[in-house]
Amino acid sequence: xxxxxxxxxxxxxxxxxxxxxxxxxxxxxxxxxxxxxxxxxxxxxxxxxxxxxxxxxxxxxxxxxxxxxxxxxxxxxxxxxxxxxxxxxxxxxxxxxxxxxxxxxxxxxxxxxxxxxxxxxxxxxxxxxxxxxxxxxxxxxxxxxxxxxxxxxxxxxxxxxxxxxxxxxxxxxxxxxxxxxxxxxxxxxxxxxxxxxxxxxxxxxxxxxxxxxxxxxxxxxxxxxxxxxxxxxxxxxxxxxxxxxxxxxxxxxxxxxxxxxxxxxxxxxxxxxxxxxxxxxxxxxxxxxxxxxxxxxxxxxxxxxxxxxxxxxxxxxxxxxxxxxxxxxxxxxxxxxxxxxxxxxxxxxxxxxxxxxxxxxxxxxxxxxxxxxxxxxxxxx
Amino acid sequence: xxxxxxxxxxxxxxxxxxxxxxxxxxxxxxxxxxxxxxxxxxxxxxxxxxxxxxxxxxxxxxx
Numbered sequence: 001x002x003x004x005x006x007x008x009x010x011x012x013x014x015x016x017x018x019x020x021x022x023x024x025x026x027x028x029x030x031x032x033x034x035x036x037x038x039x040x041x042x043x044x045x046x047x048x049x050x051x052x053x054x055x056x057x058x059x060x061x062x063x064x065x066x067x068x069x070x071x072x073x074x075x076x077x078x079x080x081x082x083x084x085x086x087x088x089x090x091x092x093x094x095x096x097x098x099x100x101x102x103x104x105x106x107x108x109x110x111x112x113x114x115x116x117x118x119x120x121x122x123x124x125x126x127x128x129x130x131x132x133x134x135x136x137x138x139x140x141x142x143x144x145x146x147x148x149x150x151x152x153x154x155x156x157x158x159x160x161x162x163x164x165x166x167x168x169x170x171x172x173x174x175x176x177x178x179x180x181x182x183x184x185x186x187x188x189x190x191x192x193x194x195x196x197x198x199x200x201x202x203x204x205x206x207x208x209x210x211x212x213x214x215x216x217x218x219x220x221x222x223x224x225x226x227x228x229x230x231x232x233x234x235x236x237x238x239x240x241x242x243x244x245x246x247x248x249x250x251x252x253x254x255x256x257x258x259x260x261x262x263x264x265x266x267x268x269x270x271x272x273x274x275x276x277x278x279x280x281x282x283x284x285x286x287x288x289x290x291x292x293x294x295x296x297x298x299x300x301x302x303x304x305x306x307x308x309x310x311x312x313x314x315x316x317x318x319x320x321x322x323x324x325x326x327x328x329x330x331x332x333x334x335x336x337x338x339x340x341x342x343x344x345x346x347x348x349x350x351x352x353x354x355x356x357x358x359x360x361x362x363x364x365x366x367x368x369x370x371x372x373x374x375x376x377x378x379x380x381x
Numbered sequence: 382x383x384x385x386x387x388x389x390x391x392x393x394x395x396x397x398x399x400x401x402x403x404x405x406x407x408x409x410x411x412x413x414x415x416x417x418x419x420x421x422x423x424x425x426x427x428x429x430x431x432x433x434x435x436x437x438x439x440x441x442x443x444x
Contacts, residue, residue, distance in 0.1 A: 277427050
């Protein structure tokens with residue numbers, strides 16, 4: 001036999017638990033023992049409060065569970081209706097104020113349409129398709145050497161740091177224009193739209209719309225039809241870097257390029273400086289070679305012209321030489337020595353004046369007579 | 382500073398022209414000089430640039 005329980009001692013101030021202690025302890029036990037899980041059931045007693053929070057029960061034929069879905073989780077969903085079969089992903093907990101066991105719902109999918117979120121997505125996608133905004137032909141080419149790159153992202157997120165690092169390394173010639181925006185939560189839609197709108201009026205070559213990761217529900221702003229339309233309306237190409245591999249958002253579909261990460265988006269937006277420097281070096285070589293070729297052509301032309309000139313001169317010289325020979329032959333024929341050789345003689349007085357007439361030769365006049373091989377003195381008889 | 386892509390486009394056009402056409406020396410030299418100058422500016426842009434980051438609020442402030 002054990003010791004009898006001392007009921008009075010257990011009920012004393014020291015022995016009894018307070019209500020708060022029990023609920024806190026129960027909550028700890030529940031939360032530790034039941035991690036977030038998927039639950040299937042039917043919606044009952046659905047009520048949306050003005051705060052945006054949803055309260056409802058999930059039930060099946062044998063039991064029911066109280067559920068709350070807070071506004072920050074449900075703001076992208078269409079409200080479900082009673083009787084709808086749903087899956088919820090929820091964290092079991094104990095609502096200490098009421099002592100109620102309940103589920104804090106993080107995600108809600110209707111079994112009929114594959115989720116309310118999916119339903120809203122498909123509706124928006126259909127509207128965008130109808131307006132031709134998802135046409136692949138709309139996708140624009142990215143500028144090869146962007147001057148200004150705008151970034152819409154959370155100003156303190158890792159996405160911005162990654163983008164800055166990549167652009168600084170690859171293409172620091174560009175100017176990075178950061179337009180801070182809230183990319184998560186209920187205000188994200190308006191914030192992203194206003195940031196895009198601001199950029200559309202700036203002289204920007206390409207826009208990066210980036211989000212540094214996070215949970216699926218945070219993708220909501222990028223699945224908003226309004227944001228997708230704002231992206232489609234941008235006058236310059238937009239690269240989306242929403243950072244979610246599995247879920248393609250509406251923004252991804254509308255953007256000119258979808259990048260898996262912010263860094264990848266920055267790489268896609270920029271040329272590699274080292275490659276461009278190499279490209280410039282090749283252009284420099286071609287420039288030098290082209291000038292060499294051009295000047296060689298000119299030199300060849302000059303050479304040809306020179307040859308012609310020299311040939312021309314040679315001809316002229318040849319002709320001149322022939323002429324000279326002819327002239328000297330004629331000169332030779334006219335030479336007075338030749339005439340003397342034929343037997344003629346020249347009479348000259350003491351001054352060397354040639355005496356050609358009778359009047360110049362009076363009787364007794366002395367003169368000199370030049371014959372072919374010399375001179376002799378002579379006198380007129 | 383001229384826009385980089387314009388600079389590179391002009392440079393490529395100069396090289397192509399110099400390569401393809403039978404220019405007189407004067408014109409070839411003029412093109413070559415322009416090409417060298419553009420190449421110098423492009424290199425300078427490529428090597429000396431340091432990324433400028435602006436928050437849009439700075440841009441929006443009245444100037």
